[in-house]
Amino acid sequence: MSTYKVLIVEDSPTMRQLIVFALKRIRGLEIVEANDGVDGLKKLSAEKFDLIFTDINMPIMDGLKLVSLVRNDPGYKEVPIVIITTEGASEDRDRALALGANDYITKPIQTTKILDAAKRLLNLGA
Amino acid sequence: MSEEDKGSVKKAEEFLQVFKKGAEFTQELLKENERLRYQILQLEKNERPEDDGDASSETLRLRQRVEELEQQKDEILTRIRQVEEENHDFANRYVEVESENNMLANLYIASYQLHSTLDFREVLQIITEIVINLIGAEEFGILLLDEKTNKLLGVVGEGMEVTDLPQVNIGDGIIGQMAKTGENYFIDDMEDYEFDPLHPIVCIPLKIKEHVIGVIVIYKLLEQKARFADVDYELFTLLAGHAATAIFSSKLYSESERKLSTIQGFIDLLTK
Structure with missing residues (x-):
């Protein structure tokens, strides 16, 4: 079974753990955690990832900036990005999608939504 | 012939x-x-x-x-x-x-x-994150019981100022009643709700066994969370129990740390 690397960029340890816990249900995933956008970029430059989950509201560097930088990096142009946002509707989500994010998950976090997004974007089937 | x-x-x-x-x-x-x-x-x-x-x-x-x-x-x-x-x-x-x-x-x-920390402020921050991320609340507050005045006082306000949270006597109004009885309160009609600090849509007592140390009051849910799911009611009660013990133990720890440093100061003063 091939291994996929997933990066989770989230400042809240609780949220990070929730996402990690959900993703651990998928076999063959290697999960790496980052505390904020800057930490995320460092980890992205150190190794190759197949999927990125990122929060929007973070200190130091927010998720929108991260999405923008990742999409401008030729090495990460095609890597799927899922954004996590508190606002169910409109603005942040639309901005992130316009910047190149592939999907979004709204809080409160639901395990099934995380799993569905990961499976779909990694083409893992049901 | x-x-x-x-x-x-x-x-x-x-x-x-x-x-x-x-x-x-x-x-x-x-x-x-x-x-x-x-x-x-x-x-x-x-x-x-x-x-x-x-x-x-x-x-x-x-x-x-x-x-x-x-x-x-x-x-x-x-x-x-x-x-x-x-x-x-x-x-x-x-x-x-x-x-x-x-x-x-x-x-x-x-x-x-x-339970990963004994820092009181950090515990409050974690409770806030949990209420946002797991429950889906947008405007809410945490009120803790001041045992000297027997009043519930706001310590955390999310989506609102702490000063907007009410100070409630035990037994007064919905919040005071819930703190007194230790029961959870959920409003019947969430759609027609209008903000009232004394009348939240949800009030969950933070209690250790039967001893209430505070309440979580919610005034508004996130836009995408129209109503509570069945599991939310159980989650609320279970989380409130854990939150209460975490708050209580972190407060005790902070107090003991403070007392310890005071005593240490005295000892240092006497021995020098």
């Missing part, structure tokens, strides 16, 4: 003889014809009932077969319906188990986080 006459007579006799034979042959043919016709009739008569019998027995056999097949079809259809119902039940059960599983996973993470 002349020779010529004799010849004619002989011919006549021969002709009669031939005619007679012809007549006999014809008679025999007619008899044979009659006999054959009789035989045909007999055969037809004999054969007809046998055909009818075969046909009717075949029809009977086929009818029985059709009935058997109809019965089998009914049994199969009944079984399919039963299997479909079982399948439906299993699917519903799977969804329930999955939902419970998710809730337990969330609860595990929440309680793990709550």
